[in-house]
Amino acid sequence: MKGKTRKISFILLFSFLFLFAQGCWGSRETDELAYILAIGIDKGKENIIQVTFQIALPRALGGGGGGGGGGEGGKSTEIVSIEASSLFGALQLANAFVSRDLTFIHNKVVVVSEEIAREGLDKYINPLVRSREIRRNNFLLVTKGKARDFLEKNQSILEKNPSRQFELLLQAKNFTGFMPFATIQQYHSSLKTPGRQPITALVGVNEGKEGKEKEKSFVEKIEREVAYIPGEIPRQGGNKAEVIGLAVFNGGKLVGYLNGAETRFYQMVTGDFQSAIFTFPDPQKAGDSFVLVVELKKGRSPAIKATFPQGRPVIEVNLILEGEIFSIQSGINYKRGQKEADLQKFLEDYISQEVRKVIAKTQKEFKSDIFGFGERTRTYFWTWKDWENFDWLERYPQAEIKVNTRVEIRRTGLMLKTEPVESYTGGGQNE
Amino acid sequence: MPKESKQKKAQQGPSGVWGRVWAVAKDTLTFKAEKQREGFILLGVDDRPLSEKKKDGANQENTGGKSGQDEDKKNGNREGTRSTKKPIRVQRVSPSNSRKPQEDKKDFSTETLLVDPQLKINKKNLEEIYSLPKNKDIVIREFTIALKPPIKAFVVFMEGLADKNVINNTVLKPLMILSNMEEKVTILELAEYIKDHILPGNQVEVLAEYKQIVERVNFGMTAVFIDGSPKCLVVETKGWDKRPIGKTETEQVIRGPLEAFNETLRSNTALIRKLVRNEKLITEMFKVGERNKSDVAIMYLEDVASPVLVEEVKRRITSIKTDIVAESGSLEQFIEDHPFMPSPQILNTERPDRVASFLVEGKVAILVDGSPQVLVVPVTIFSLLHSAEDYYLRMPYGNFLRFLRVAAIFITIMTPSIYLAIETFHQEMIPTDLILVMAAARETVPFPTIMEVFMMEFAFELIREAGVRVPGVIGNTLGIVGALILGQAAVQAGIVSPILIIVVAVTGLASFAIPNYSMSFAFRGVRFIFTILAGIFGFFGVSAGLFILLTTIAGMKSFGVPLLAPIGPRTKAGPDLVIRGSVWSMEQRPDETDTLDRQRQPKISRGWVKPKKRGERK
Amino acid sequence: MKNVVKFGHSEAAAIAIVFVGVKAFLGYPRVVIELGSTAAWLVVLISGMVGIGAWLVISALLARFPGKSIMVITELVLGPFLGIGVNIIFFLYVMITNGILLRQFSEAIILTTLPEAPISSLTFLFIIPVWLAAYLGIEAISRSAYISLPFITAGVTAVLLALYPYWNPLMLLPLLGEGIFPTVKYGFLSSTVFGEIFILAVLAPFFAFTQKKLKNVGLFSLGFVMVFFILIVNVYLMVFPLPVATENLLPFYQLARTIYLGRYFQRVEAVFVLFWTFTAFLRLSLGIIVAAFILQDAFKLPYYRPLLPALCVLAFSLALTPADVMQNAFIEYKIRLIYGWLFSLALPCGIWAVALLRRKGEGHEGENT
Structure with a gap:
């Protein structure tokens, strides 16, 4: 009996050892890997595409063990570009000059250049979605210009770690509304479903040159306030890379842009809008160059209904917003009586008009339903085939879309009313 | 031919100068036993197969033979496939012993010997049994019982185990001094008479077999042999030095009694x-x-x-x-x-x-x-994880302690393996900031992670074991302080990464929180297996290990009660499993022990609480 | 063949839930969406109803012969030769299912956590704990299942709830998917998934409760699993709209990957892999034991333990038979899902019908023998 158990245990142990002989099945030490934080895809000159990797340097970003600080003036990441025929081909080729094993597991963004996007992004999405290492909640960005430029010129002033920078930046949608929350997951889903078209966030590089702007009227200036696409914001200093606006796709091809202001209104319709601060011309004193600053917040999700009178699709959009007044330059007390109703009506009309303009732009210029109105028409069909045959995307440019807004001003900040300014007018005293 | 000459030459050795060198070397380098010295001499080695030895064993005497057979069995020779080499005889090489036969208890078995009415023979028997002039622990005190006519007697007791005051006061004094009465009693009833009337010990037995008497004397009782009586009296006189009731050493509580068992x-x-x-x-x-x-x-x-x-x-x-x-x-x-x-x-x-x-x-x-x-x-395994303090504290605090302990168990088993699995297989689970810190820290470390973990775990266990031996106050602090200093020094030297120190320290602390000592050993052992599995197979290995552990424990029984009882097979569990219900809600005894009486306390155990009527607020 | 092991209804329900429900972690949601598009939940519901109906029939059959497992009943009802034949069919069905599942799990592990492991070594490694657990006996496994079931349920619920930011209920419309008739048809055909309730029939002699309770146990398990399947399928459809949903190989894993609740709670799918492999081990060890029981009762062997190593090796070789992932998926979803219900549901129902006709069973003994 003892001999038998001995033999069996020996055999088992031996066979167990064989399992280990092949190495540890994919176990890799943390310092054997090179972590790619951002991927950029450009059109290549010598090959099909030029892929850019932003590789993290742990010594600079992590600090030494036991308390050493990070590199002060040194680079925190390394940016390499390789020309290859495919994304994974580039990955393999990069290992010719990068010592560690490149891996995508901590990748945060995929930046695609305008050229590639206009040609068609759908064929490049496939490896991103299929791969085990790239995750679907990486952000997908389209950049004006080349992706490599963007990644190189992206030197954040506050963050050393670009991964953190991207996350925080792209989460800023919560209080500005400039950027949509566009991940590969949403892009891929919108690409394939017959009720919607995909979008990505828009980025670019601002070289800081002065723009040649023609003279604009006061109201035009106010309208122009956030209506920029990346690269055009009039500013100086700070990180050269900018994230504002979104890119509109038809199928897999880029067809146009929405600037910052339009993006806000887009988000209001889709229900992703959280809050943003708007500047309006003062309705009571229109010509006098006073502005009114109101923060608008999402009151409730927009109620969108699709109806079919006479077989034509009619979409009704009802937006509900709440507001808080941040600045009344003219000093008029808008929270009293009739003035309040006037102000609300003014805001509602303004917003409805702007939203209608954006929707019309997507209908006429881009012919692409990025709002997802098509999804609302699902309620009218009983089977999937019927809905597919309805082919909303073809009908979208002719669809009729009505927009109503309701704005409620809830608060006025810390001040309840504004007293007028006393000054010397030179008119003489009252004797 | 050449072989023979070679052999001869080997026997003679080299000749000449070399021959003398060789002779001197042989003398100094070989061991020669000097027969004049006292000590053991190995007379021979028994290389015979077991069957022959068994036949030999059956022919030997009772006691000696029995021990020989038992020894054989204990050496594990069941089938006779192996033959062991044993010294068969050992002989003292001193002249005084050389003529005496070796075994002295051989034909004197205490199995069947009975008390003899003659006192002299009893004394002789006892001297034989206890090897008396040599064995100084046994005392035989002869005296005369003051009856009319006076009867000779002696007491036998083991010094150190028997309480001498009790012997003096309870046995010797009444028999020698206070029994001055006259009674006509027959010899056969003498022992009974003395037990009933004269001997005031609180437990007295009347025995006739030496086997039982010797057993009792060995444990501190006193045997009284009376001349002419075929029975002997055994009096309870146990009293030896023992440790007083002290405080608990290993299961200390803040709230609750502190008495502990001692060795008696x-x-x-x-x-x-x-x-x-x-x-x-x-x-x-x-x-x-x-x-x-x-x-x-x-x-x-x-x-x-x-x-x-x-x-x-x-x-x-x-x-x-x-x-x-x-x-x-x-x-x-x-x-x-x-x-x-x-x-x-x-x-x-x-x-x-x-x-x-x-x-x-x-x-x-x-x-x-x-x-x-x-x-x-x-x-059940849940009782192994409870401590006494849970019951004495109020319910919220008791439950808090229990949660802490459950968390401690998980930490003890799983933390190093999860750390290892995440660091080597699933680096994506760690936030990017942290992974870069870890990668930077690991650049200076020369060992792979699995070896690091093992080294630090082993060092911690070593420190813990060493702390047990160091006496007094230093022992407790040595454990914690030593581990921290060792860890810090290792980090500074660049041998391990700092996060590992935290992992190992937390694991060690958590294993101290397990109340039962054997149980903490169980978990500490299992932890190593988990670490190996995680290092080779990642989370898959951890999962496989958990599955095997859980199934193994689920299949264990403790005296017929499954170890995971109220959850394992689902029986009616009282409110005392992981968290503890309030003291007044434990109405039933645990179901799995199948007790005769199930109800422990009635439904309303707090008599002072008035039942609330429906709808009434206060 | 006296059965010393008895377990109660909670463990029986736990075993049945694990046995049936493990399919949700593999490709079942994808297939049911492929078959029924947005009305996938309806397909699951209909499958569940079919399963429940078949279970009622099977438990009626078991009630006629209290305390006997279905293999013994088969032999009593159908006579010796046909009975052994049917038992062998049961055995083959269970073993083939084991083999296919083992392959699927190994492939899933390779895809998700150990990308460089060779398939044969990993399958071997899978089989070792399965064999150990089967060796420890069904008692231990049933208790393990009962203990771990709340955790697994909590884990699944956590995944489903953590995806709340991604839920888009519009994706569940249009309601009828492909249309009524295809939905019902596929509902019937894919009831193989619920046919795994067959295990309760095989383990009938081990239950320490009455036949009436057995029926309730089966109903509860089927209902529980059905509810969870519907939830998983719906959440999967809400997060990945229809055309995308049919693309993923491992739907539940993709769901776990998409969790993103802020900067620190992302990329946590490795923890769910823990739950998932646990369920896989439970299912496979139960499967091996069930196959051993079928053989034991069919051929009237005194013990089943010596069969275990042989069955493990058999499962191992069956697992390695398909050439690649696609072929395995094909076998599982185009062949076994569509026809498997014949063996696990229709066959026992047929036996019940025959028992009715031939008037066999306790208290039903009629004039015919």
């Missing part, structure tokens, strides 16, 4: 009796062990404990055949169901209040003389 069986039973003052509490005694015959007692409440359970415990204890059971730990290993499995199936405790509460629940307590740990059976 009778003190321990007294401590339990103090807490459970019930006439149905039964103590049954057994003797376990051939050579030392230690007392083993089991205690249980007759109207609560299941009779099947008691029978099983008795059966297991009485069927043990070994030569010494020194401690309750050895007994535990003899009677437990699964000796090789990681988790213990018998609870041991040194607190009488815990034993009392278990007895009332219907469990059986096993006490071993000489051991301050009392065993309680049957036990």
Whole structure:
């Protein structure tokens, strides 16, 4: 009996050892890997595409063990570009000059250049979605210009770690509304479903040159306030890379842009809008160059209904917003009586008009339903085939879309009313 | 031809100068036994196969032969496939011994000897049994019992085990001085008469067999041999130095009694009796062990404990055949169901209040003389993870402690393996900031992670074991401080990464939080296996390890009660499992021990609480 | 063949839930969406109803012969030769299912956590704990299942709830998917998934409760699993709209990957792999034991333990038979899902019909023998 158990245990142990002989099945030490934080895809000159990797340097970003600080003036990441025929081909080729094993597991963004996007992004999405290492909640960005430029010129002033920078930046949608929350997951889903078209966030590089702007009227200036696409914001200093606006796709091809202001209104319709601060011309004193600053917040999700009178699709959009007044330059007390109703009506009309303009732009210029109105028409069909045959995307440019807004001003900040300014007018005293 | 000459030459050795060098070297380098010195000489080695030795063994005398056979068996020669080399005879090489035959107890077996009416013969028997002039522990005191006519007698007792004051006052004084009465009694009834009327000991037995008498004298009782009586009186006179009732060493609580068991069986039973003052509490005694015959007692409440359970415990204890059971730990290993499995199936405790509460629940307590740990059976794994303080504190605090302990168990088993699995296989789980810090820290470390983890774990275990041996106050601080300093130094030297130190320290601390000592060993051992699995197979290995561990524990039984009882097979669990219900809500005894009386307290155990009527607010 | 092991209704329910429900972690949601598009939940519901109906029939059959497992009943009802034939068919069905599942799990592990492991070594490694657990006996496994079931349920619920930011209820419309008739048809055909309730029939002699309770146990398990399947399928459809949903190989894993609740709670799918492999081990060890029981009762062997190593090796070789992932998926979803219900549901129902006709069973003994 003892001999038998001995033999069996020996055999088992031996066979167990064989399992280990092949190495540890994919176990890799943390310092054997090179972590790619951002991927950029450009059109290549010598090959099909030029892929850019932003590789993290742990010594600079992590600090030494036991308390050493990070590199002060040194680079925190390394940016390499390789020309290859495919994304994974580039990955393999990069290992010719990068010592560690490149891996995508901590990748945060995929930046695609305008050229590639206009040609068609759908064929490049496939490896991103299929791969085990790239995750679907990486952000997908389209950049004006080349992706490599963007990644190189992206030197954040506050963050050393670009991964953190991207996350925080792209989460800023919560209080500005400039950027949509566009991940590969949403892009891929919108690409394939017959009720919607995909979008990505828009980025670019601002070289800081002065723009040649023609003279604009006061109201035009106010309208122009956030209506920029990346690269055009009039500013100086700070990180050269900018994230504002979104890119509109038809199928897999880029067809146009929405600037910052339009993006806000887009988000209001889709229900992703959280809050943003708007500047309006003062309705009571229109010509006098006073502005009114109101923060608008999402009151409730927009109620969108699709109806079919006479077989034509009619979409009704009802937006509900709440507001808080941040600045009344003219000093008029808008929270009293009739003035309040006037102000609300003014805001509602303004917003409805702007939203209608954006929707019309997507209908006429881009012919692409990025709002997802098509999804609302699902309620009218009983089977999937019927809905597919309805082919909303073809009908979208002719669809009729009505927009109503309701704005409620809830608060006025810390001040309840504004007293007028006393000054010397030179008119003489009252004797 | 050439072979022969070679052999001869080898025998002669080289000649000439080399020959002398060779002779000197041989003299100094070989060992020569000097026969004049005292000591052992190995006379021969027995290389015969076992069957022949067995035949030899059967021809030997009783006692000597028995021990020889037992020894054979103990060496594991069951089938006779191996032959062992044993010295067969050992001889003292001193002249005084050389003429005496070796074994002195050979044809004198105490099995069947009876007390002889003649005092002289009894004395001679006792001298033979105890090897008397040599053996200074036994005292024989001769005296005369002051009856009319006076009768000669002697007492035998073991010095050190018997209480001398009791012997003087209870045995010698009444027999020698105070028994001055005249009675006409026959010789046969003399022993009974003395026991009834003259000898005021509180436990007196009248015995005739030497076997029983010798057993009792060995344990501190006094034997009174009376001239002319074929019976002898054995008086209870136990009294030896023992450790007083002290504080608990290993199961300390802040709130609750601090008495602990000590090494004497009778003190321990007294401590339990103090807490459970019930006439149905039964103590049954057994003797376990051939050579030392230690007392083993089991205690249980007759109207609560299941009779099947008691029978099983008795059966297991009485069927043990070994030569010494020194401690309750050895007994535990003899009677437990699964000796090789990681988790213990018998609870041991040194607190009488815990034993009392278990007895009332219907469990059986096993006490071993000489051991301050009392065993309680049957036990579920949840009882192994409770501490006494949970019950004495108020319910929210008790539950808080229990949660902490459950978390501690998970941390003990899983933390190093999860750390290892995440660091080597699933780096994506760590936030990007942290992974870059870890990668930077690891650049200076020359070892792979799995070796790091093992080294630090091993060092921690070493420190812990060393801390046990260091006496007094230093011992406790040595553990923690030593580990931290060692860890810090290792980090500074760049041998391990700093996060690992935290992991190992937290794991070690968590393993201290497990109340039962054997259980913490179980978890510490299992932790190493998990680490190996995680290092090779990642999370898959951790999962496989968890599955095997859980299934193994689920299949274990403790005296017929499954170890995971209220959850394992789902029985009616009281509110005392992971978290503890309030004291007044524990109405039923635990279902799995199958007690005779289920209800422990009525539904309303707090009589002062008035039941609320429906709809009434206050 | 006396059965010393008995377990109660909670463990029986736990075993049945694990046995049936493990399919949700593999490709079942994808297939049911492929078959029924947005009305996938309806397909699951109909499958569940079919399963429940078949279970009622099977438990009626078991009630006629209290305390006997279905293999013994088969032999009593159908006579010796046909009975052994049917038992062998049962055995083959269970073993083939084991083999296919083992392959699927190994492939899933390779895809998700150990990308460089060779398939044969990993399958071997899978089989070792399965064999150990089967060796420890069905008692231990049933208790393990009962203990771990709340955790697994909590884990699944956590995944489903953590995806709340991604839920888009519009994706569940249009309601009828492909249309009524295809939905019902596929509902019937894919009831193989619920046919795994067959295990309760095989383990009938081990239950320490009455036949009436057995029926309730089966109903409860089927209902529980059905509810969870519907939830998983719906959440999967809400997060990945229809055309995308049919693309993923491992739907539940993709769901776990998409969790993103802020900067620190992302990329946590490795923890769910823990739950998932645990369920896989439970299912496979139960499967091996069930196959051993079928053989034991069919051929009236005194013990089943010696069969275990042989069955493990058999499962191992069956697992390695398909050439690649696609072929395995094809076998599982185009062949076994569509036709498997014939063996696990229709066959026992047929036996019940025959028992009715031939008037066999306790208290039903009629004039015919």
